[in-house]
Amino acid sequence: MIIAPSLLASNHACFGKEAVRATKAGGDWLHLDIMDGHFVPNISFGPQAVKAIRPLTKIFFDVHLMCSKPEILLEPFARAGADEIIIHVELGEQVEPLIWKIKQLGKKVGLAVNPLTEISLVQPFLDKIDLLLVMTVNPGFGGQEFIHETLPKIQQADEWRREKQLRYRISVDGGINFQTAAECARAGADTFVAGTSLFGQRSLKAAVTKMRKIIHANDPAFADLKV
Ligand code: DX5
Ligand code: ZN
Numbered sequence: 296m297i298i299a300p301s302l303l304a305s306n307h308a309c310f311g312k313e314a315v316r317a318t319k320a321g322g323d324w325l326h327l328d329i330m331d332g333h334f335v336p337n338i339s340f341g342p343q344a345v346k347a348i349r350p351l352t353k354i355f356f357d358v359h360l361m362c363s364k365p366e367i368l369l370e371p372f373a374r375a376g377a378d379e380i381i382i383h384v385e386l387g388e389q390v391e392p393l394i395w396k397i398k399q400l401g402k403k404v405g406l407a408v409n410p411l412t413e414i415s416l417v418q419p420f421l422d423k424i425d426l427l428l429v430m431t432v433n434p435g436f437g438g439q440e441f442i443h444e445t446l447p448k449i450q451q452a453d454e455w456r457r458e459k460q461l462r463y464r465i466s467v468d469g470g471i472n473f474q475t476a477a478e479c480a481r482a483g484a485d486t487f488v489a490g491t492s493l494f495g496q497r498s499l500k501a502a503v504t505k506m507r508k509i510i511h512a513n514d515p516a517f518a519d520l521k522v
Pocket of ligand 1: 301436
């Protein structure tokens, strides 16, 4: 089980300090949301910011591209220190070449699917990716409410993973808090991106610890062991 605090919800005046704080708080990965003002109606930060943070922590950088032209950004983010690059399945025909390009750059590959997009669209790529990101809000902003209708997608992704004996991670992103993390864990998610619910607490460390306990308590694999 992976917990990935999302830098989008941190204090943007001091990304470096916030990245170190997330690391010290026990975050497994750091989630970095890249928005281009076109694919989503918001702009966040670019490769220069990621490059500046990179030397301050060894934490795994999970870079989520919400961008219309990811092809021009893969190399810059790879050079800036991304460990994984996530692109969106909504990009259509571009998806396959983008996956290969990310692999060529030596990075892990993630594929994201928006709440209104059919989960079946990711099926052809499941054997080529390291992580499937099920968006549990419409991308673009932190602090939105979890969309419960996305839960069956997580279950479906988990079913496919078992059936096809694949190993991709199932990540959830958007509106993940102590309650919704439990629901997603029960549905089969193993990677939890959380911004507001973690950075919004007085103690980030206490929040990460609490979320981890809740996720473990709702881990179906663990429930099987108990039987
Ligand atoms: C939303 C981003 C998320 C965002 C989640 O477009 O992809 O990663 O940071 O933020 P919270 O946890 O606040 O919903
Ligand atoms: Zn994200």
